[in-house]
Amino acid sequence: MTAVTDVAPPRRRPVARAVEGQELALVAVLAVLWVALSLGTETFLTSSNLSDLLYSVAPVALVGIGMTAVIVTGGIDVSVGSGVAVVMVVVSKLIRDGGASLPEALLVALLIGLALGVVNGVLIAFGGIHPIIATFGTLNLYRFLALRLFENKQVTGVPDTFAGVGGGGAGETIGVPNAWWMTIVLAGLMWAYMRYWATGRHWYALGNDPAAARLAGIQVRRRLVAAYALTGLFVGLAGCVLIGSGGLVQQNAGTGLELQVIAAVVIGGTSILGGRGTVLGTLLGALLVGTVTSAITLLGWRSELTELFIGLFILVAVGVDLVRERRRRAR
Amino acid sequence: MTVQTTSPERATGPDKPDRLSTWRRALDLVLSERVALLSVLLVVVVGYFYLLGRQGYLVAPYDTDYLASALETLVPLCLLALAELLVIVSGRGGIDLSVGSIVSLSGMAFGAMVGLWGWAVLPALLVTVVVGAALGAVNGLLVAYLGFPALIATLATYYAFGSVALLSHDNAPISTGPIQDAHSLTQAVSVPLLGDGFPDLPLQVATFLLPVAVVVYLVVNRTSYGRRLYAIGTNDIAARFANIEVRRSRFSAYVASGVLSAVVAVVTVAQFASARPDAGSVGSGMALPAITIAVLGGVAISGGIGRVAGVIIAALLVVWLNAGILLAFEGSDGSQFQLFALGALLVLSALLNAYSVRRGRGTG
Numbered sequence: 189m190t191a192v193t194d195v196a197p198p199r200r201r202p203v204a205r206a207v208e209g210q211e212l213a214l215v216a217v218l219a220v221l222w223v224a225l226s227l228g229t230e231t232f233l234t235s236s237n238l239s240d241l242l243y244s245v246a247p248v249a250l251v252g253i254g255m256t257a258v259i260v261t262g263g264i265d266v267s268v269g270s271g272v273a274v275v276m277v278v279v280s281k282l283i284r285d286g287g288a289s290l291p292e293a294l295l296v297a298l299l300i301g302l303a304l305g306v307v308n309g310v311l312i313a314f315g316g317i318h319p320i321i322a323t324f325g326t327l328n329l330y331r332f333l334a335l336r337l338f339e340n341k342q343v344t345g346v347p348d349t350f351a352g353v354g355g356g357g358a359g360e361t362i363g364v365p366n367a368w369w370m371t372i373v374l375a376g377l378m379w380a381y382m383r384y385w386a387t388g389r390h391w392y393a394l395g396n397d398p399a400a401a402r403l404a405g406i407q408v409r410r411r412l413v414a415a416y417a418l419t420g421l422f423v424g425l426a427g428c429v430l431i432g433s434g435g436l437v438q439q440n441a442g443t444g445l446e447l448q449v450i451a452a453v454v455i456g457g458t459s460i461l462g463g464r465g466t467v468l469g470t471l472l473g474a475l476l477v478g479t480v481t482s483a484i485t486l487l488g489w490r491s492e493l494t495e496l497f498i499g500l501f502i503l504v505a506v507g508v509d510l511v512r513e514r515r516r517r518a519r
Numbered sequence: 520m521t522v523q524t525t526s527p528e529r530a531t532g533p534d535k536p537d538r539l540s541t542w543r544r545a546l547d548l549v550l551s552e553r554v555a556l557l558s559v560l561l562v563v564v565v566g567y568f569y570l571l572g573r574q575g576y577l578v579a580p581y582d583t584d585y586l587a588s589a590l591e592t593l594v595p596l597c598l599l600a601l602a603e604l605l606v607i608v609s610g611r612g613g614i615d616l617s618v619g620s621i622v623s624l625s626g627m628a629f630g631a632m633v634g635l636w637g638w639a640v641l642p643a644l645l646v647t648v649v650v651g652a653a654l655g656a657v658n659g660l661l662v663a664y665l666g667f668p669a670l671i672a673t674l675a676t677y678y679a680f681g682s683v684a685l686l687s688h689d690n691a692p693i694s695t696g697p698i699q700d701a702h703s704l705t706q707a708v709s710v711p712l713l714g715d716g717f718p719d720l721p722l723q724v725a726t727f728l729l730p731v732a733v734v735v736y737l738v739v740n741r742t743s744y745g746r747r748l749y750a751i752g753t754n755d756i757a758a759r760f761a762n763i764e765v766r767r768s769r770f771s772a773y774v775a776s777g778v779l780s781a782v783v784a785v786v787t788v789a790q791f792a793s794a795r796p797d798a799g800s801v802g803s804g805m806a807l808p809a810i811t812i813a814v815l816g817g818v819a820i821s822g823g824i825g826r827v828a829g830v831i832i833a834a835l836l837v838v839w840l841n842a843g844i845l846l847a848f849e850g851s852d853g854s855q856f857q858l859f860a861l862g863a864l865l866v867l868s869a870l871l872n873a874y875s876v877r878r879g880r881g882t883g
Contacts, residue, residue, distance in 0.1 A: 321814055324810060324862075326862065328811075329858075329863065340850070340851060450674065460668045490686060492685040492686050495681055495685075506675075510666055
């Protein structure tokens with residue numbers, strides 16, 4: 189398993205792969221944290237706490253699957269938080285006022301997410317705008333759209349159409365939230381796609397060297413749009429998970445999600461410069477961020493410390509990656 | 520197209536009538552010179568809202584007094600946009616997402632010195648600037664010397680500095696007597712010499728914004744350091760061969776960004792008569808609007824291109840546009856349309872940047 193999880197340039201030897209995998213280190217850190225927390229607190233190793241933890245991580249991990257593809261192409265998408273807000277307000281109003289059924293609501297969520305993602309992709313691939321600038325722009329535009337749709341009111345009394353992927357007991361199978369099962373399955377599919385399909389490999393080629401990728405016959409623009417469109421689909425899904433068992437959808441939905449997602453992807457070992465990274469790493473990164481958040485609450489520490497730890501984890505993860513990169517070049 | 524890129528002058532064509540080519544040249548100027556385009560836009564925006572106000576479509580008059588008081592929001596935006604200018608121009612994906620958190624943290628430091636320890640304002644201001652420089656130096660160290668991608672390094676420090684700011688005073692603002700007295704730093708004053716006919720200006724425009732903008736302009740355009748900054752942003756390998764200390768120059772851009780953020784911190788504390796631990800992260804944070812204004816002002820995100828005048832006019836445009844939008848709608852609708860205006864301006868100006876680069880000319 190570990191020998192193949194790290195997607196490496198072909199010149200690396202298999203032996204080196206197993207040793208260098210960022211996933212391995214993350215698994216180790218997570219294991220140490222979980223054991224320590226299980227021993228140190230009485231509440232961590234309870235099924236309800238673990239289930240809460242996994243549910244709260246699911247939206248970040250879901251969007252992270254798409255974001256991994258985007259960052260592997262050398263891009264970034266900071267508009268996902270606003271995108272989630274648009275999806276949530278439309279879908280929650282649709283199931284409350286329009287009485288939409290689960291498949292209808294899901295379809296609408298995916299279509300909205302797709303549309304928002306395609307707009308990003310087209311601006312970047314065909315408009316020639318730098319990804320961070322384009323998505324900073326659409327971050328504002330989508331947030332504006334969401335706020336207009338909210339009509340200055342939060343959406344209350346949302347029915348529990350999405351309870352199946354929600355945080356309550358109805359959304360669990362064998363004690364694990366369905367949202368997390370869904371995340372694992374989709375991450376597995378994405379991992380296989382990015383590793384074994386030609387069009388998946390194209391993303392890595394693009395991130396390593398766009399000019400060389402074009403000369404190699406890759407349809408650069410189309411593959412770029414595909415990455416952002418896919419992220420949009422995951423934004424749609426994450427919106428459904430966040431609506432969950434219904435109730436209340438607030439106007440600040442999704443704010444700051446983009447930074448959490450980017451943190452998870454980067455901690456998972458994906459290079460922000462593009463060309464390197466895996467979806468599995470992103471899942472582990474999201475789990476680590478979720479575990480730290482949960483641990484700080486359980487230990488009774490100041491909740492403001494969470495962000496300090498996220499910042500430090502990002503620095504350590506990227507620092508380790510930089511050292512490995514330098515060694516690889518020196519070899 | 521290819522002919523145009525080799526010799527831009529030929530674009531108008533020798534066989535076209537003279538008058539047409541004058542218009543064509545004016546259009547070319549507006550499309551390729553960011554400062555010209557922004558100035559035209561600024562006149563259009565202010566004129567449009569002025570006319571709307573005269574016809575009674577706005578909830579309050581859009582007059583010179585209102586425009587002058589709107590400058591209050593110009594000061595932090597413009598200073599942070601100048602900070603982003605320095606960092607983005609220094610190249611290699613330069614960007615500073617942490618400015619908001621530096622504003623929060625150095626603002627808390629200023630608040631503690633003046634509000635809790637009873638320091639005088641001036642020494643506190645100087646120490647605050649040192650604090651900002653130190654925080655910027657952390658970014659600079661990570662990016663320039665350790666090779667972290669700027670986006671990630673400053674994302675991490677955005678989290679870390681923001682967290683420390685919240686922890687520093689138990690997540691509570693400092694607004695004791697001395698801090699409230701500091702509000703006088705930012706009161707509106709009538710301009711000497713011009714007298715009563717001229718609208719009252721917020722004091723911080725004269726005491727903070729103008730001097731800092733002039734200094735940044737001189738440093739960027741009139742010192743060898745400024746030219747080195749553009750050199751490393753354009754091509755850092757070529758700059759190294761030209762015997763420029765690439766790392767030190769890039770490092771100092773992040774330090775300067777920290778210093779400018781600290782100045783914003785002092786202004787913000789004085790303006791609200793309170794040092795708030797979340798001053799730099801309310802709403803969508805301070806970094807996003809600052810980066811937006813820098814890009815709108817013609818700063819190329821790839822580094823090496825960008826002018827101080829462009830950034831200042833872009834900041835004026837955004838501030839007066841926002842002020843007009845606020846009057847054009849009732850309730851909170853205005854603040855929502857401000858988001859729209861900011862996003863649309865950013866995307867359109869970036870499209871224009873890409874277009875003018877494709878035509879073989881830089882912007883600004």
